[in-house]
Amino acid sequence: MTRYGAKVHPIDLGYMGQTEAAGAFLVENEGTKCLVESGPSACLPNLLKGLHESKTQPEELTGLLLTHIHLDHAGASGHLTHEDCHAHVHPKGARHLIDPEKLNASAYRVFGASLDLELGTMEPNLPDRVREVMDGDSVTLGTMTFKAIETPGHARHHHAWMLDDGVHSHLFCGDAAGMRIPGTDFPTIPMVPPEFDRDDWLKSIDRIEATGVDSLWLTHFGKTTIKSGFLDAVRNELNAEVDFLTNMISDSETHLAEKHRAWHEKRAGAFGVSPELLSKYCRPGFYRANYDGILRWLSK
Numbered sequence: 001m002t003r004y005g006a007k008v009h010p011i012d013l014g015y016m017g018q019t020e021a022a023g024a025f026l027v028e029n030e031g032t033k034c035l036v037e038s039g040p041s042a043c044l045p046n047l048l049k050g051l052h053e054s055k056t057q058p059e060e061l062t063g064l065l066l067t068h069i070h071l072d073h074a075g076a077s078g079h080l081t082h083e084d085c086h087a088h089v090h091p092k093g094a095r096h097l098i099d100p101e102k103l104n105a106s107a108y109r110v111f112g113a114s115l116d117l118e119l120g121t122m123e124p125n126l127p128d129r130v131r132e133v134m135d136g137d138s139v140t141l142g143t144m145t146f147k148a149i150e151t152p153g154h155a156r157h158h159h160a161w162m163l164d165d166g167v168h169s170h171l172f173c174g175d176a177a178g179m180r181i182p183g184t185d186f187p188t189i190p191m192v193p194p195e196f197d198r199d200d201w202l203k204s205i206d207r208i209e210a211t212g213v214d215s216l217w218l219t220h221f222g223k224t225t226i227k228s229g230f231l232d233a234v235r236n237e238l239n240a241e242v243d244f245l246t247n248m249i250s251d252s253e254t255h256l257a258e259k260h261r262a263w264h265e266k267r268a269g270a271f272g273v274s275p276e277l278l279s280k281y282c283r284p285g286f287y288r289a290n291y292d293g294i295l296r297w298l299s300k
Helices: 041-053 091-098 101-118 198-211 230-251 257-269 275-281 284-299
Strands: 007-012 023-029 032-036 063-065 086-089 130-132 138-141 144-150 159-164 169-172 215-218 222-224
Touching: 007 041, 007 215, 007 222, 023 041, 041 101, 063 138, 086 091, 091 130, 101 284, 144 198, 159 198, 169 198, 198 230, 230 257, 230 284, 257 275, 257 284
Parallel strands: 032 063, 063 086, 086 130, 169 215
Antiparallel strands: 007 023, 023 032, 138 144, 144 159, 159 169, 215 222
């Protein structure tokens, strides 16, 4: 009998009003359907539309796998978990799914009034619908088994999820393999405070590469491969921006936003990315967050 393996359906969430800015992944095999990432609650209508277009109702989902609990990845989780669909997450993130008050308050401090429009807040998940998963543990959902691979750097509570169905192998990377400007191979690296750590992140990239999987799925956004060299580009951009901002921090008490932006435009231009395209996906808050993330990391 021919085996076709699992099918992965990326769902574009229309995050921040942009195409291919963030996604979730419907994964199905032999009648079993699950979701990797929920996206933010503000994008829930787009997620439900994507499920409908894939002929799937939320009630059919047998599990929700979250790479981490930042609102653009897990914000809509409380709307999706049910008796037969539990959220599987790193132990350090589980309590925030059950009681997201601190998470929501922190997001309001960063985003202010724009939070409701851009991300939305997280609704609580019932405690019996949240499952803690340790590094190396497996989650079996019907005919599919996902392995958790701890991949800190962007966040300490970060897992990548590996699925090997005997036909193809997939790794759902969250933010551990960076983000990508749509239509290009230029990676952008979200080095947000308070948990950014370059050394941990570089080790996580090595762990991802060591899996040897056929496909890498990026929450921001789409599919790439190890063989493409994308991970090498992630390493290069991560190191380059840390070095650039470390020098800025040593030379100035403030974030020199225009200088940072001009530097990034030059890096992106080497990949054929225009300043106009870059500005759609890397807004001023992106640059300030990276500066603050590296500043916090250096202070440790």
